Structure formats: structure tokens, C-alpha cells
Amino acid sequence: MTVLGIETSCDETAVAVVTADKRILAHxxxxxxxxxxxxxxxxxxxxxxxHISSLDHLIAxxxxxxxxxxxxxxxxxxxxxxxxxxxxxxxxxxxxALATASGKPFIAVNHxxxxxxxxxxxxxxxxxxxxxxxxxxHCQLLEVSGVGNYKRLGTTIDDAAGEAFDKTAKLLxxxxxxxxxxxxxxxxxxxDRFKLPHPLKGKPGCDFSFSGLKTAVRxxxxxxVSERGALYEDDRADLCAAFQQAVVRSLTDRVQRAVTxxxxxxxxxxxxxxxxxxxxxxKAIRAALVKLATxxxxxxxxxxxxxxxxxxxxxAWAGLERLLVTPTLNDMDVSARPRWPLxxxxxxRIGAGK
Ligand code: ATP
Ligand code: MG
Ligand code: FE
Numbered sequence: 001m002t003v004l005g006i007e008t009s010c011d012e013t014a015v016a017v018v019t020a021d022k023r024i025l026a027h028x029x030x031x032x033x034x035x036x037x038x039x040x041x042x043x044x045x046x047x048x049x050x051h052i053s054s055l056d057h058l059i060a061x062x063x064x065x066x067x068x069x070x071x072x073x074x075x076x077x078x079x080x081x082x083x084x085x086x087x088x089x090x091x092x093x094x095x096x097a098l099a100t101a102s103g104k105p106f107i108a109v110n111h112x113x114x115x116x117x118x119x120x121x122x123x124x125x126x127x128x129x130x131x132x133x134x135x136x137x138h139c140q141l142l143e144v145s146g147v148g149n150y151k152r153l154g155t156t157i158d159d160a161a162g163e164a165f166d167k168t169a170k171l172l173x174x175x176x177x178x179x180x181x182x183x184x185x186x187x188x189x190x191x192d193r194f195k196l197p198h199p200l201k202g203k204p205g206c207d208f209s210f211s212g213l214k215t216a217v218r219x220x221x222x223x224x225v226s227e228r229g230a231l232y233e234d235d236r237a238d239l240c241a242a243f244q245q246a247v248v249r250s251l252t253d254r255v256q257r258a259v260t261x262x263x264x265x266x267x268x269x270x271x272x273x274x275x276x277x278x279x280x281x282x283k284a285i286r287a288a289l290v291k292l293a294t295x296x297x298x299x300x301x302x303x304x305x306x307x308x309x310x311x312x313x314x315x316a317w318a319g320l321e322r323l324l325v326t327p328t329l330n331d332m333d334v335s336a337r338p339r340w341p342l343x344x345x346x347x348x349r350i351g352a353g354k
Contacts, residue, residue, distance in 0.1 A: 005316025077319025
């Protein structure tokens with residue numbers, strides 16, 4: 001089985017072709033980062049227009065690279081939500097047109113399910129697994145029991161981790177997107193010069209909070225400026241190092257709680273601990289979770305860096321997984337959904353408030 005996947009939910013136009021035996025036959029991403037950089041964040045209207053002008057060419061180029069035509073494709077999958085509605089509509093309508101013209105089913109993919117299942121494309125990971133999904137718009141701990149079967153153990157009560165990286169980068173003058181820039185600066189800095197709060201430390205449950213960290217960095221940066229007349233290179237590096245360390249501590253603290261919670265239902269054996277989403281590209285965060293997994297007797301998995309941030313392969317793969325579960329699937333009547341919680345079918349939220 002071979003599926004074409006389309007991603008247009010934010011500022012990447014991405015297309016890929018993936019097979020059931022886990023081969024990525026072609027995989028192309030057109031990032032709009034340079035376009036949005038001057039605005040310090042994604043401008044939805046501009047993003048949608050760029051998806052319109054790029055998508056057709058990108059699909060043609062991806063099929064060419066895979067040396068396939070639409071006749072070889074079994075289904076067309078597209079991110080249908082959550083995300084910016086203009087971009088979602090471009091991807092969904094293009095995918096539906098392509099599917100209709102070639103007589104193939106259209107598969108509506110939840111972008112978060114794309115992130116969540118990517119590690120199963122690159123590794124053989126069985127259900128159930130514990131997932132830390134941490135990206136630009138989300139930060140959640142999920143118990144993944146199957147395709148479409150998610151239970152949320154915790155979520156952010158304010159900013160997502162990636163959003164906190166982006167906002168921190170912006171206030172320190174590091175540009176957009178912030179995650180990679182903060183990580184680069186942090187590598188040069190001393191994480192212990194500045195003291196940052198530990199959000200929700202000791203609080204029960206598996207929720208996250210990051211907006212206080214960003215505010216604390218802003219105050220410290222203002223203090224630096226008032227004391228030294230400007231924000232110097234070393235100040236910036238030390239602030240980034242402190243911020244990244246605080247994020248690492250916060251994530252590991254919450255993941256540890258989630259492991260205990262997960263084990264209370266599944267028993268003591270080793271289960272996969274998977275990290276996904278754009279923030280999973282951060283080396284310090286990966287290293288901390290590798291260590292935690294070893295200590296907790298869990299098996300750590302993460303997709304390769306380039307498949308952590310948005311891409312078409314994750315959408316093709318999630319579509320393929322859905323199609324394998326339901327071979328007659330065709331979502332032609334499903335429309336773009338700017339909001340689409342991954343666990344909306346779960347009967348209840350578990351692990352909360354404990
Ligand atoms: P969502 O998936 O929640 O809809 P999104 O698709 O915009 O949001 P992703 O593409 O998955 O998010 O991830 C982008 C986010 O990941 C950005 O916030 C970016 O700053 C962050 N990010 C990327 N690389 C790194 C890194 N090396 N360290 C920390 N954060 C990073
Ligand atoms: Mg993006
Ligand atoms: Fe994403």
C-alpha cells in the first residue's frame with residue numbers, strides 16, 4: 001500500500017509518499033520561515049496564499065522523485081486539523097480533488113496523530129506507549145493504545161513548549177522560529193547563572209505550564225539591560241541556557257509522573273516512551289528523556305530530527321495506519337477543522353487531578 005500525504009496546517013507546505021513497509025519514497029518540504037520571519041511569527045493569510053501557489057508543483061515534484069504516478073497511489077491523505085483554517089482548506093481541497101480525479105479514497109488526518117505515529121514509521125513500536133507530544137501549539141502527555149485511541153494524561157495550562165521557545169527567542173531578539181535559535185545559544189551559555197521558576201513543581205497531575213518561564217526570562221533580560229546598558233552575548237546565552245534547563249526539568253518531572261500513572265494501568269514491564277513534535281528536535285530534551293527512560297526502565301524512541309517538525313511523511317503514514325485499520329475508509333465528507341482534539345473520542349480524561 002502506498003499513500004500520498006499533504007501537510008499545510010501551518011507554515012510548511014509538505015508532501016510525501018510512504019509505503020506500508022515503512023519506506024519514504026519521496027519527501028519534500030517548502031518552509032515559509034523566511035517569509036514570516038520579518039513578522040516574528042506566522043501570518044495566516046500569507047501562509048494560505050503560499051500553500052496555494054506551491055502545493056501543485058510540490059505534489060508533482062514529489063511524485064516525480066518517487067517515480068510514481070497517481071495510478072500507483074492507493075489513497076491521498078491530508079492534514080484536516082487542527083491548524084490555520086486557510087492552509088487546511090488548501091490542503092484538504094487539493095487532496096480531495098486529486099483523490100476524486102484518480103478514483104482513490106481521501107483520508108482526513110489529525111495533524112497531532114501525524115506527530116504521534118511518526119515514530120512507528122521509523123521504528124517498530126507496539127501499542128500501548130506513553131507519548132510526550134511537544135510542538136509549537138501543543139504540549140501533551142498521552143497514553144496511546146492504538147490508532148485513534150488516545151487518552152490525555154496532561155496538557156499545558158497556558159503556552160505550549162514550542163511556543164515558549166518561540167516567544168523567548170523573540171524577546172531576546174533571536175528571530176523566528178525560536179527553538180533552534182534558543183538551542184544554539186543555550187549551548188554557549190551557563191544554565192546556572194540565572195534562577196528561573198520551576199512551574200507546577202510538586203503539583204499533582206501531569207499538566208504543564210510555560211508562560212511563567214517566558215515572563216521570568218523577560219524580567220531578567222530587562223534587569224541585564226538596566227544594569228549593563230544592553231543585552232550582551234553572554235547574557236543572552238546564559239538566559240537561553242537557563243530557559244532550556246528549566247524546560248527540560250519541567251518536562252522530565254511531568255513525564256516521570258506520567259510513567260507512574262501509565263504503569264498503574266499497564267504494570268511494571270518496559271513500555272515505549274516516545275517523544276514527538278517539533279520540540280522533540282531539541283538535543284538537551286532528547287538526552288534528558290533518554291536518561292529518564294533508562295532510570296524508569298522504559299524504552300526511548302524519537303523520530304529522526306527532520307521528521308519531528310512538520311512534514312508530509314507523518315501525514316501519509318498516519319493516513320496509511322488509519323487505512324490499514326479501516327480498509328474501506330473514505331473521508332470525502334470531512335471538512336477542515338481548525339480545532340480537533342486528539343482525544344475527543346476518549347470516554348474520559350484519565351490521570352487528571354490526581
Ligand atoms: P502543532 O504541531 O502543535 O500544530 P506546529 O506544527 O507549528 O504546532 P511543529 O512544527 O511540530 O509545530 O514544531 C515547531 C515548534 O518546534 C516551534 O515552536 C519550534 O520553535 C519548535 N522547535 C523546533 N526545533 C526545536 C529545537 N531544536 N528546540 C526546541 N524547540 C524546537
Ligand atoms: Mg512550522
Ligand atoms: Fe506540528
